[in-house]
Amino acid sequence: MSQLLKGGAGCAALCACMPFADAAGFLEDSKLRLQLRNVYFNENFRDEQGLSARAAATAKSERTEWAQGFLLDYRSGFTQGTVGFGLDALGLLGVRLDSGRGRSGTGLLPVHGDGRAAAEASAFGATAKARLGKTVVKHGTLLPKTPVLVYNDARLLPQTYQGTQVTSDDIQGLTLTLTHLDRFKLRDSTNSNGLFPDGYSGSQSGNFSYGGAEYQVSKSLRLSYFHGELNNFYRQDFAGLQHDLPLAGGVLTGDLRYFKSRDTGAAYAGKIDNDMLSGQLTYSHSGHTVGAGLQKLSGDAGLPYISGATVYSFSNVGIGKFIEEDEKTWLLSYVYDFKTLGLPGLTFMTRYISGDNGRSGSEGLHEWERDVELAYVVPKGSLKGFGVKLRNYVYRADFARGRDSNRLYLTYDLALW
Numbered sequence: 001m002s003q004l005l006k007g008g009a010g011c012a013a014l015c016a017c018m019p020f021a022d023a024a025g026f027l028e029d030s031k032l033r034l035q036l037r038n039v040y041f042n043e044n045f046r047d048e049q050g051l052s053a054r055a056a057a058t059a060k061s062e063r064t065e066w067a068q069g070f071l072l073d074y075r076s077g078f079t080q081g082t083v084g085f086g087l088d089a090l091g092l093l094g095v096r097l098d099s100g101r102g103r104s105g106t107g108l109l110p111v112h113g114d115g116r117a118a119a120e121a122s123a124f125g126a127t128a129k130a131r132l133g134k135t136v137v138k139h140g141t142l143l144p145k146t147p148v149l150v151y152n153d154a155r156l157l158p159q160t161y162q163g164t165q166v167t168s169d170d171i172q173g174l175t176l177t178l179t180h181l182d183r184f185k186l187r188d189s190t191n192s193n194g195l196f197p198d199g200y201s202g203s204q205s206g207n208f209s210y211g212g213a214e215y216q217v218s219k220s221l222r223l224s225y226f227h228g229e230l231n232n233f234y235r236q237d238f239a240g241l242q243h244d245l246p247l248a249g250g251v252l253t254g255d256l257r258y259f260k261s262r263d264t265g266a267a268y269a270g271k272i273d274n275d276m277l278s279g280q281l282t283y284s285h286s287g288h289t290v291g292a293g294l295q296k297l298s299g300d301a302g303l304p305y306i307s308g309a310t311v312y313s314f315s316n317v318g319i320g321k322f323i324e325e326d327e328k329t330w331l332l333s334y335v336y337d338f339k340t341l342g343l344p345g346l347t348f349m350t351r352y353i354s355g356d357n358g359r360s361g362s363e364g365l366h367e368w369e370r371d372v373e374l375a376y377v378v379p380k381g382s383l384k385g386f387g388v389k390l391r392n393y394v395y396r397a398d399f400a401r402g403r404d405s406n407r408l409y410l411t412y413d414l415a416l417w
Contacts, residue, residue, distance in 0.1 A: 047402045261273075
């Protein structure tokens with residue numbers, strides 16, 4: 001896999017110096033989008049579970065910040081010819097509107113050594129790309145979104161990665177992906193680092209390579225398989241199945257996911273021998289969507305994943321992740337789309353998640369979370385695309401600090417061309 005990716009990187013890198021003499025497609029198919037994000041984040045801690053006496057004495061009881069984010073996303077088309085070349089660019093800027101040394105650390109902005117949030121933070125990424133048929137090679141800044149790695153975009157600015165990616169849609173219904181990553185930036189950092197698993201406190205890092213296939217068997221059935229490996233930390237296999245079944249005027253969707261994770265090489269993060277099986281059923285009818293799911297981990301250690309990333313699980317949706325060693329989790333959810341009442345763009349969501357029977361050291365654990373969300377996106381008119389989202393999360397655990405979180409998002413997407 002690594003040799004193919006290195007070859008793809010060399011091919012894609014050519015576009016950085018190619019003369020665009022025949023660049024009609026390069027310019028005509030280009031897109032420039034500006035996304036504005038205004039985020040208010042308030043989080044109150046309700047106890048000191050899981051903290052030592054010394055840590056509890058200095059731990060913050062509240063984190064509250066307000067910030068403005070700007071995301072400028074440019075995507076070119078491809079030059080004409082058998083092999084087309086292009087260039088993408090991503091500019092990110094976060095500006096502090098309100099914070100304080102005693103209230104920082106929400107994940108919106110970087111935090112300096114004195115405990116104060118940065119007044120502003122910016123980053124820039126460029127991605128060279130080449131296309132042959134329906135196969136595209138990209139080299140540079142990437143935003144991976146696969147079962148074995150999902151970039152985190154739950155705060156002000158997204159987490160970004162550096163590396164090479166090959167995707168192919170040449171076979172109808174089948175998408176093939178090969179990726180090799182060697183650096184990343186956290187969502188609240190401008191520093192580029194080597195990759196390491198979440199929770200790891202050592203000095204080692206490694207490259208992460210993965211490949212997989214997603215196959216649309218029919219309009220109602222989708223299959224997927226991925227394999228990834230973080231050098232000297234862990235390797236991971238994923239298999240998934242999604243199926244839609246028309247039922248009583250609505251649609252019943254089944255989603256089954258399986259992860260198999262093992263340590264590899266020097267095993268810098270310790271022994272990993274974990275299996276995670278999860279399944280969820282959702283039924284949608286007349287604007288209502290009701291869901292229920294079960295998740296079970298077994299073996300040594302919890303589910304490993306890249307630091308700061310989002311876990312591809314039903315349970316990683318708010319504060320907790322519910323992926324501890326031997327943890328069993330169930331969840332219930334409800335969503336209502338007010339479009340059926342003549343209010344398009346307005347949605348309501350609530351869910352409850354409970355996990356237990358896991359182990360933290362030699363002791364059992366229990367955690368639960370209740371989430372509520374109200375969102376509205378203007379569907380038409382001069383403010384089309386302007387969105388308001390209000391989230392309230394309540395999380396409790398007997399091995400970590402309880403949290404009450406309120407978050408307000410104001411967003412606006414503007415297509416500049």
